[in-house]
Amino acid sequence: MTSKTSSNKFLSELKNTYLWASKKNLGMTSLLAVLLFLAFPLVVWFSLANTEMNIWIPAGEQYANVFRRTSFASMTFFVTPLCLLFVLLTAVSLFQYMHNKRSVDLFHALPVGRSAMLLGRFLAGLTTLFVPLLINFSVVAVVGLSYGIENSGTHIGYLYSVLLWLFLMLAAALLFCVLMAVCSGTTLDMVLSVIGVNIAYPLLILAVLFVISCLLPGFNTEHVSPLLTTLISPFTAVFAAISSVDQAFDAEKITFLIWWIVFSVFLAVLCVYLYRRRKSESAENTFAFAIPKQIIRFLLTAVGGLGLGLIFYWYNSTTLNFLLGLLIGSLVAHIIVEAVYSRGFSRMVRSLGGYGVFLVVFAAFYGIVCTGGFGYADRVPSVDQVASVTYQDYSYYDSFTDWHFYITDEKYNTLAKAESHVVQPENIEKVLQYHQGLIDFKKSIGFPYRMERQNGTLCSITYHLKNGKTLTRTYWDVYRDSHSVGLPKELKDLSGEICNSREYKESGNMLFYLTPEIVTGVQIEDYTPEKETTSVSYKLAPEESEKLLEAMRQDVLDIDVTQVKGRYAETAESTEAAEVTRGDNVALSLVLGEKDTRLFTPKEGSKLKELIGAYSGKISLEQGQYQMSGMEDSHTWAFMKEQGWIK
Amino acid sequence: MIEARELTKKFDRITALDHISFQVQSGSVFGLVGSNGAGKSTFLRTLAGIYQPDGGEILLDGEAPFEKTAVKSRIFFIPDYPYFLPQATLTDMAAFYKKLYPNWSDGRYEALCGMFPIDRKTNIGNMSKGMQRQAALICAMATQPDLLLLDEIFDGLDPVMRQLLKRIIGSEVADRGMTVVIASHNLRELEDVCDHVGLFHRGGVLFERDLDELKLGINKVQAVFKPMPEYSAFEGLDIVKTDLRGSLISLVVRGKQEEILEHINALHPVFAEVLPLTLEEVFISEMEVAGYDIENILK
Numbered sequence: 001m002t003s004k005t006s007s008n009k010f011l012s013e014l015k016n017t018y019l020w021a022s023k024k025n026l027g028m029t030s031l032l033a034v035l036l037f038l039a040f041p042l043v044v045w046f047s048l049a050n051t052e053m054n055i056w057i058p059a060g061e062q063y064a065n066v067f068r069r070t071s072f073a074s075m076t077f078f079v080t081p082l083c084l085l086f087v088l089l090t091a092v093s094l095f096q097y098m099h100n101k102r103s104v105d106l107f108h109a110l111p112v113g114r115s116a117m118l119l120g121r122f123l124a125g126l127t128t129l130f131v132p133l134l135i136n137f138s139v140v141a142v143v144g145l146s147y148g149i150e151n152s153g154t155h156i157g158y159l160y161s162v163l164l165w166l167f168l169m170l171a172a173a174l175l176f177c178v179l180m181a182v183c184s185g186t187t188l189d190m191v192l193s194v195i196g197v198n199i200a201y202p203l204l205i206l207a208v209l210f211v212i213s214c215l216l217p218g219f220n221t222e223h224v225s226p227l228l229t230t231l232i233s234p235f236t237a238v239f240a241a242i243s244s245v246d247q248a249f250d251a252e253k254i255t256f257l258i259w260w261i262v263f264s265v266f267l268a269v270l271c272v273y274l275y276r277r278r279k280s281e282s283a284e285n286t287f288a289f290a291i292p293k294q295i296i297r298f299l300l301t302a303v304g305g306l307g308l309g310l311i312f313y314w315y316n317s318t319t320l321n322f323l324l325g326l327l328i329g330s331l332v333a334h335i336i337v338e339a340v341y342s343r344g345f346s347r348m349v350r351s352l353g354g355y356g357v358f359l360v361v362f363a364a365f366y367g368i369v370c371t372g373g374f375g376y377a378d379r380v381p382s383v384d385q386v387a388s389v390t391y392q393d394y395s396y397y398d399s400f401t402d403w404h405f406y407i408t409d410e411k412y413n414t415l416a417k418a419e420s421h422v423v424q425p426e427n428i429e430k431v432l433q434y435h436q437g438l439i440d441f442k443k444s445i446g447f448p449y450r451m452e453r454q455n456g457t458l459c460s461i462t463y464h465l466k467n468g469k470t471l472t473r474t475y476w477d478v479y480r481d482s483h484s485v486g487l488p489k490e491l492k493d494l495s496g497e498i499c500n501s502r503e504y505k506e507s508g509n510m511l512f513y514l515t516p517e518i519v520t521g522v523q524i525e526d527y528t529p530e531k532e533t534t535s536v537s538y539k540l541a542p543e544e545s546e547k548l549l550e551a552m553r554q555d556v557l558d559i560d561v562t563q564v565k566g567r568y569a570e571t572a573e574s575t576e577a578a579e580v581t582r583g584d585n586v587a588l589s590l591v592l593g594e595k596d597t598r599l600f601t602p603k604e605g606s607k608l609k610e611l612i613g614a615y616s617g618k619i620s621l622e623q624g625q626y627q628m629s630g631m632e633d634s635h636t637w638a639f640m641k642e643q644g645w646i647k
Numbered sequence: 648m649i650e651a652r653e654l655t656k657k658f659d660r661i662t663a664l665d666h667i668s669f670q671v672q673s674g675s676v677f678g679l680v681g682s683n684g685a686g687k688s689t690f691l692r693t694l695a696g697i698y699q700p701d702g703g704e705i706l707l708d709g710e711a712p713f714e715k716t717a718v719k720s721r722i723f724f725i726p727d728y729p730y731f732l733p734q735a736t737l738t739d740m741a742a743f744y745k746k747l748y749p750n751w752s753d754g755r756y757e758a759l760c761g762m763f764p765i766d767r768k769t770n771i772g773n774m775s776k777g778m779q780r781q782a783a784l785i786c787a788m789a790t791q792p793d794l795l796l797l798d799e800i801f802d803g804l805d806p807v808m809r810q811l812l813k814r815i816i817g818s819e820v821a822d823r824g825m826t827v828v829i830a831s832h833n834l835r836e837l838e839d840v841c842d843h844v845g846l847f848h849r850g851g852v853l854f855e856r857d858l859d860e861l862k863l864g865i866n867k868v869q870a871v872f873k874p875m876p877e878y879s880a881f882e883g884l885d886i887v888k889t890d891l892r893g894s895l896i897s898l899v900v901r902g903k904q905e906e907i908l909e910h911i912n913a914l915h916p917v918f919a920e921v922l923p924l925t926l927e928e929v930f931i932s933e934m935e936v937a938g939y940d941i942e943n944i945l946k
Contacts, residue, residue, distance in 0.1 A: 009716060016746045024732075102730035108697040110747055111720035276714065280697045281658055 013112045017120025018127075021094055025128045028093060032086050033132035039078035041139040044070050048147045060150035067144045067155055075162055076242055079136075083129060083170055084235055088194060090128050091177030094121040096187045104283045118178070118275045122268075125174050130167060137163045161245050169238035172260050175267035176234050182275045183292040185285035189341060193296050196337075198235035200299040205229045207306035208365075211322075214313075214451045215369045217377050217442040218473035222460070227256045234260070248413065286341050294354055297337045301358045304333020317453035330358060370448040377442070377449070380435050381463050381471060389431045390421040390462040391504070393495045396561035400552070400626060401499075403508035407612055408620045410599060415619060416611045420499075420508025421464075427501050434494045435461055438475060441488060452476070458487070459495065496562035510621060511552050513607045514592070516545035518600050521591035524645045525625070528585045537591065538645060548590075551635035552626070558634070586646060587625040588636070598623070648673050648708060649694065649794070649826065655702030656689050663689040665850035666703060671828060671843065673708075673793075676820060678837035678858070679830035680930055681847030687830035688727065690847070691796045694828065695724035707794060720749055723792040727799040729783040737767040737782050741789065748790035756789035762811060776803035788815060795819075797829045801836045813840045838926040846933055853933055858926070865929055868898040870911055870919035880914055887932045899924070899932045 022029075047070040048063055097103040107117065141156045149155055177194050184190035205228060213221045226244070230237035237260065244253055274289060282288035308329025313322040338351045372378055392403055403420035422428055438459075442449070454476040463471040477486075487495075498504055506512045521540050527533040540548065593600030599618035602608035612619060631637050640646050649671040656664040663686045671677045679687040692698045693705050696712035696719045704711055712718040731740055737760070745751045760767060763781045765774075771782050780803055787795060795816075801809055817840070819825040831837050837844065838858070845855035856864075865887065871894050878889075885901035894917075900907050904921050911919045924932070 013716065020743065020746070100730075102726070102728055105692070105697060105724070105726040106730040109695045109719065109722070109724045111716040112747060113714060113716050279699065280692070 010113065010116055013116035014120045014123075017112060017117050018123045021121045021124030022127050025090065025093060025124055028086070028090060029128045029131060032082070032128065033135060035082055036079060036132050036136040037139070039082060040071075040074045040136050041143055043074045043078070044140050045143045048143065058150065060148050063144075063147045064149040064151060064155055067147070067149045068158070071140065071144075071155075071159060071162075075166075076239070079133075080166070080238055080242055083133065083166065084173060084238065086129060087125075087170055087173045087177060087235075088191065090125045091174060091181060091194075092187055092191065094125050095178060095181035095190075098181055098278070098288075099185060099187045099190070099283050101281075101283045104280045108280045114276050114278075115272050118182075118272055119268075122174065122178055122271075125178075126171060129170050129174065133163060133166060133170075158246060162242060165241045165245055166238070168257075168260055168264070169234055169241050172264040172267065173234040173238065175264055175271060176232075178271045179267055179274070180292070182271055182278055183287060183289045185282050185287050189286055192340065193292065194235075196296050196300055198233045200296075200303045201231070201233045202229045202236050204299055204303045204306065205231075207303065207310060210310065211306060211451075212369055212373075213476070214454065215366075215449050216373050217439065217449065218475055219373075219376070220460070220472045220474040222474055225252060227252070227259055231259070232263075246413070286343070293341055297334065297341070297351075297354055298358055298361075300337045301330045301334040301355065302362070304336075305330025305358070305362070308332075313451060317451065319450045322451050326362070330362075331355065334358070370450065372449070378439055379471065380432055380439065381465060383425060383428055383432060385465050385467070386428050386432075386463050387466045388421045388423040388464045389428055390419045390464070391431055391459070391498060392420070393459045393499055393561075394457045395492075396496065396499045400556050400631075401505065401559055401561050402510065402624070403499075403504075405508070405510040405513075406622055407608065408622075409615065410597075410618050410620075412620060415615055416613075418508055418510070418513065418611055420504045422498065422501065422504055422507075424501075424503055427498060427503060430494060430498050430501075431461060434491060434498065435473070437491045437494065438487075441491065442475075492562075496560075499561040502557060505556055509556055511549060511556060513611070514549055514590075515603050515606055515608075516542040516549060517603070518592050519545035519549060519590050520593065520595070522548065522645070523589040523591060524640070525587045525589070526585060526646070527587075536645070538643070540591075544643070548636070548639055551639040555631065555634040555636050584629045586628040586640075588628060588640065589625050590623060592621055592623055593618075649677075649828070650706045650709075651690075651703070652706070653703030654690075654693065654700055654705050656686070656693055656698055657701045662850050664693065664700075667847075667850070667852045668703075669845060669852050669855045671826065671845075671855075673826050674820060674824040675843050676816060676827040676829065676841045677855075678841035678844040679828060679847060680832070680834060680837065680844055680926075682849075682934060684849075685847035686850045687847050688798050691724060691798050691828065691830055692726075694794075695719075695722055695796055697724070720747075721793040722796065723748075723787040723790050723794075724796040725780070725783045725787055725798065725800060727802070729779055731771040731779070731782070734770055734772065736770060737765060737785065740771065740782065740786050741767075744786050744790055748792075750791040752789055752791055755791060756785065759785040759788050759815075762815070763808070777805060777808065780804055781808060784812065784815075788819065791823065791825075793823075793825060795825060795827045797827065797831075799831055799833075800829060801831055801833045809836060816840060834926040834930055844926070846930065848934065861929060862923055862926070863904070865899065865901050865924050865932065866904055866907055867922045867924050867928065868900055868907060868911055868919065869895065869922070870898075870914075870916040871895050872914065872916050876914050881910075884910055887936055899928070 044067065047066050051062055051066045053059060053062060097107050108114075110117075137159055141159055144155060144159075145152055176197075177190070180193040180197075181187075181190045184193060206224070209221050209224060213219045226237070226240035230240055237256075241256070241260075244256075247253060249257075278288050287293045305326040306329070309322045309324075309326030311329075312325025315321070334351070334355045335348065338348055338354075339345055342348070342351070368374060405418055406414050407416045407418070409415050422431060456477050458475040458477045460474045461472070465471060519540060521538055523535060523537045525533065525535045592598055597618075597620075599620050601618050602612065608619070626636070628634075628637060628640075637646075651670070652668050653666045654664050654668070655662065655666055663684075665686075667686075667690070679690065681687050689698065690705075693700055694707070694712065696715065699713045700711075707718055707722065710718045712722060732743060735743070741756055745753075763785055765778060765781050765785065771779055774782065780800060784800075800812065804812060813836075816825075816827055820827060827840075829837060829841065841858055843855065844858050844861060846853040854861075873894055875891070875894060875896065881889075881898070884898070884907060886898050887901060888899040890897040904923075908919065908921050911921075
């Protein structure tokens with residue numbers, strides 16, 4: 001009975017606070033609705049109304065393309081920034097009462113519990129943001145439908161998916177602002193803290209990753225998870241969320257979604273918990289709780305230090321330069337942040353303890369990384385642990401010896417990626433031997449490791465272990481004293497052996513996955529300088545396709561990847577020196593699948609079918625050109641001549 | 648009944664309330680007096696549930712007000728600088744309070760609006776200090792609180808409004824048994840309206856007493872002696888303050904008027920009289936006893 005009464009009382013207080021705060025924010029809600037209308041439905045409608053129609057393409061498809069393109073651009077460049085601005089304005093409007101002693105006298109004396117007061121206002125803030133969004137997205141949907149966009153269900157679904165993501169991320173952003181309001185003593189500190197964390201955190205992560213990649217051999221920064229870079233920064237995470245709406249729900253996206261749901265709930269609980277403990281008298285002080293200030297100061301100090309360190313390093317790539325920049329940048333950042341938060345220098349000396357903490361943390365971080373990151377740099381699995389290895393040596397590449405390709409669905413979303421890999425134990429041994437040699441070489445040029453300027457990617461190794469895990473290492477070609485530090489010849493030769501192996505070439509090259517019926521034609525381009533460039537298409541019968549594929553595959557197997565570069569006249573100097581051959585001016589393109597869409601259905605039991613798994617629709621493959629430079633003695637060239645495609 | 652038990656409130660290193668303990672009976676009008684920074688406003692805010700005590704407790708009828716909405720709905724606090732919602736009129740504020748205070752009375756609100764010369768449709772933020780206080784008082788009285796907390800309420804009110812306020816408070820106390828706690832430096836006004844006073848000094852309570860008892864219990868004696876007796880002759884009197892100017896001696900003495908006069912007359916003065924102290928004089932005397940260096944401050 002008692003709990004029911006108190007629950008009713010809470011709901012009544014919540015409702016009263018919500019209604020009052022919503023009424024107070026009505027002006028802001030209306031303003032947002034109007035601005036969103038100008039930035040979104042009006043832009044989409046204007047674009048649809050002014051679509052330049054192509055009579056060969058169905059109108060619905062053209063409108064759908066314009067609708068999708070304009071919607072995405074408006075949502076990314078207008079709607080989201082506008083909403084984020086209003087998140088901050090709404091938070092200031094609803095929670096600045098905590099930062100004024102007189103208003104605290106009024107609100108904290110009211111017979112309303114703090115939980116109800118905070119949550120009621122938060123819900124009013126959500127209403128201010130969500131109602132205009134919902135109205136405007138619905139108007140956009142109606143506009144799209146009125147133009148008869150093709151696949152309207154998909155496009156409208158996309159629109160509302162973005163809306164749901166926006167709801168989640170804006171709620172998280174508003175909660176983050178509420179947390180900063182609760183922790184801050186003044187509205188200025190609240191706003192500075194919101195902006196500070198949301199900018200500083202992603203920058204800090206990127207800077208830290210970059211420093212690690214400069215220091216630690218093998219550290220891979222090719223794919224940085226958006227979750228990591230935006231973990232506590234909802235204002236930047238919202239952009240990552242919007243841009244990935246049309247991507248499939250893979251593990252990364254699911255983790256991102258779960259994190260932001262869990263983090264939002266955590267923020268809500270934390271806000272209520274802290275607000276109930278917030279001292280009313282902390283209004284007009286700088287901070288109500290000291291820890292956020294220390295965290296924010298640490299973040300900004302670290303960003304300032306790493307930022308200036310990297311700028312110094314950019315001019316002169318030495319570890320000393322980096323460390324000097326780091327010390328100056330971090331100290332200046334610390335002084336500025338402390339002066340802003342403390343409104344002067346009176347607490348500066350006391351705050352130096354916080355700066356000391358930063359220096360200790362950085363020293364520990366740098367020490368760990370430059371000594372190999374707890375064995376990260378030395379780790380090489382044993383041959384027994386490895387099921388297969390995906391390997392790329394970026395110095396060995398041309399169109400014939402391509403080592404990867406993507407398979408996309410009918411909407412050109414990626415279904416699978418095939419990459420050159422090795423599974424045979426003797427080849428795996430070679431990769432392991434190469435990898436160990438690379439580690440030893442890196443150590444031999446300097447240990448503890450020092451900051452090295454990157455000069456392009458050297459190679460990437462991904463071990464697919466038998467226990468289901470993967471181990472990836474990416475190595476940079478380092479640049480020292482204005483020269484690239486080249487690999488020893490025996491290591492380069494070993495890498496060449498791996499790349500020249502049959503299984504390596506076959507596993508990542510599209511030509512070995514195609515079946516004759518997929519190749520429906522070819523296009524031959526001839527751009528001999530003295531003549532007019534010609535592009536001729538030929539339709540192929542299945543038996544012709546089979547012969548062409550056989551010829552091209554044989555050429556791939558015959559090519560020595562270590563000599564590929566020799567086939568091309570790479571620089572202006574060498575162009576003048578080298579004799580231009582007939583093949584330098586000819587390129588061949590395969591026409592795959594249907595004439596217009598380039599889509600096809602892979603044969604049951606084929607290698608392509610195996611790659612796409614359960615997917616049953618049509619697929620498409622990226623189609624590049626095969627340059628015929630230096631290939632005049634090849635099987636492909638001979639076939640082309642035999643067919644009369646080249647003279 | 649309001650009961651403070653070892654109540655402590657600190658702001659960083661400053662102890663605003665230092666283990667204070669006293670009681671205020673229901674239905675009384677309690678005046679809080681004390682020097683600047685004595686802790687009067689802090690006490691009111693703690694009692695209003697705005698501040699959470701750092702030690703001890705403050706209770707209204709046995710319940711602490713902090714985060715207790717049921718208790719807070721019986722209390723209304725008007726601070727020294729009342730706050731109103733931005734751009735709000737009296738009508739807006741009335742609508743705001745009406746939803747939150749269960750005892751809100753429209754009839755009382757209308758009646759009060761008739762008593763105070765205030766425009767309900769004017770932005771309160773644009774009103775004078777006195778008018779803002781009137782607006783706050785109208786809202787406060789319309790919520791019909793059991794406990795009304797007023798901080799420097801007489802500031803800015805003209806004499807007529809002060810009388811009106813005193814009359815309203817008197818009738819609310821008489822009719823509904825409302826308890827009022829008023830913190831003020833205006834001792835003349837407090838003297839008129841309070842039945843109890845508490846003297847705060849440096850976070851502690853020097854005393855809290857019935858006003859009549861207080862005023863009757865301390866007297867000012869003026870006597871002329873020729874010759875002036877030795878100071879030891881006045882021993883036996885509870886002297887708070889002595890001022891000797893030639894043959895005239897002025898004493899502030901605790902005790903009953905008759906007993907004091909009897910003691911003085913036994914010393915054969917040329918002239919002697921006993922005068923009751925104003926509250927202000929009582930305040931100054933007690934503050935001096937507590938170590939408040941008034942002479943130096945006034946120099």
